[in-house]
Amino acid sequence: MQGFFRIKQGIQRTFGILFISLLLFGLFVPRINVSAEDISFWEENQVSPTLSIDSMRDILHIFVNGQLIGSVIGHWVKVVQPIQLLQGYNDLVLLSQTVGLQNYGAFLEKDGAGFKGQVKLTGFKNGEIDLSEYSWTYQVGLRGEFQKIYMIDESEKAEWTDLTPDASPSTFTWYKTFFDAPNGENPVALDLGSMGKGQAWVNGHHIGRYWTRVAPKDGCGKCDYRGHYHTSKCATNCGNPTQIWYHIPRSWLQASNNLLVLFEETGGKPFEISVKSRSTQTICAEVSESHYPSLQNWSPSDFIDQNSKNKMTPEMHLQCDDGHTISSIEFASYGTPQGSCQMFSQGQCHAPNSLALVSKACQGKGSCVIRILNSAFGGDPCRGIVKTLAVEAKCAPSSTTSSSQL
Structure with a gap:
């Protein structure tokens, strides 16, 4: 990925409502005239004017x-924010x-x-x-957005400046860079884990909004x-x-010089963004003999003939x-296995030949089907x-397919 450029959006260049999925921005701009007497009053009394809002939601x-x-987060909370004003x-x-x-x-x-109640300035x-x-x-x-600076032909309308790796994170900022597509045919994803909250475009296509929220450290345990x-x-x-991964359809990419544009609201580290090819390396499945069979196994007569329904066997498709x-095949157990994907373990009931039978049926194939039947496991x-x-x-690239990762 090449170096980043940025535009410090500056709220004076921002207008009103920005719709992002279910997020709604409202921009309200009153002009305040401050007299020389007000400045003297604040200096003499060592006070500052304060913005007060009776109630607001959400941000x-x-x-x-x-x-x-300043910023405030809450659901119908009172706002009291000291501010600094200039004369005029x-x-x-x-x-x-x-x-x-x-x-x-x-x-x-x-x-x-939005707001409820009175919005006022105190301390004058x-x-x-x-x-x-x-x-x-x-x-x-x-x-x-009006200038469509996220489009390839329109991005030069903005006055971009070089961004250095040691630059401090900034809010309400446009970023752009160029990158080459990863080799191969694997799906491509954008890692935005280093960013805060905003939107992203690739070659003029809007890949959606991102919001990197970190879950609390406590609260995960045994699930029941x-x-x-x-x-x-x-x-x-x-x-x-x-979430950190955001899919980029291969059809949107060219071999090199793909334009990535982001509008960042809360501050982030754009130099830590990466573009990678992604593939599913581990697949898991869990099917019991009480599961209904696959839909394609049914026919209209099965809904009438109970004996025909009983003869059909559930199947596992990998x-x-x-x-x-x-x-x-990293794990296979027919019986009463415990745990979940990548943490499976054998239960008190286990068919000893489970791993060998599943390996024989599936290994080396792109897909396989296993019938959930006692006779299939001896x-x-x-x-x-x-x-x-x-x-x-575990899945791996076949010998006829190559892939690479940035």
């Missing part, structure tokens, strides 16, 4: 004269973000978004200023869905980002990505118990 970014001075006219920008809207429950139409010589009575501007879109539901039940991936074959390993087949397999 608020506060800008004064184009500079971010000052632009106060409140960037309000709503993350989803309530779509169920009583009185959902009254929940609303002549008392507080009620901004609710001011004329506010409210416009739509980002200048970079029995009992009452609660949000922390069966939590996984503790301490890790919820398949690697295109151009890959099953190189090895008999019933434990009578009176519902048996399950659990398999973990």
Whole structure:
């Protein structure tokens, strides 16, 4: 990947509402006139003016004269933010973000978004200023979006500057760079784990928004869905980002000089972004003899003829990505296996020939089918118990396919 360029968006160059999936931005811009008497009053009393909002949801970014001075996160919380103003006219920008809207429950139409109550400035010589009575501007879109600087032919319309690796993370910033496509036919993904929150485009195609949220370190443990539901039940991936990989369709890429453009809202480390080819290396499956057979095995008569239905046998289907074959069977147990993918273990009931039979049926093939049947495993390993087949397999590129990774 080549070096990065950036545009510090600067909130004075940002207009109004930016729609990103379920995220809604509202931009409110009143102008505040500060007199010389106000400046003297603050200096003499060693105080600063304060922005006060009775209630807001969900995220608020506060800008004064184009500079971010504070952010607030919460659901209908009060905002009290000290600010610094200059003599003369000052632009106060409140960037309000709503993350989803309530779509169920009583009185959902009254929940609303943005601000509620009074918006005011306190600490002035002549008392507080009620901004609710001011004329506010409210416009739509980002200048970079209007100029379509994420398009190959339009990106030069912006004034890009070189970005050095030691540059500090900045908010509301456009970044661009160029990269070569990984060799081979494997799917391609963009690793955005080093970034914060924003949107990404490749060769003018919008690959979506990203938001690198890290899950809490605590709360993951043994999973048991029995009992009452609660949000922390069966939590996984503790301490890790919820998502870092973002798919780039191969059809969007050329061999070299692919344009990557990002709009970053909260700050990130663009030099740690990477583009890699991805392939499924481990596949797992777990099918019991109580499972219904595959849909293609059914015929209209089966819904009428109970005897025909009973004769059909459940099947396990294993398949690697295109151009890959099953190189090895890491685990196979027909009986009462325990655990989950990559953590399977044998239970008290186990057919000893499970691994050998599955390896013979699947190894070296792109896909295979195994019937979940006692006779397929040399008999019933434990009578009176519902048996399950659990398999973990490794996939590898076939001899006729090459792949590489950046």
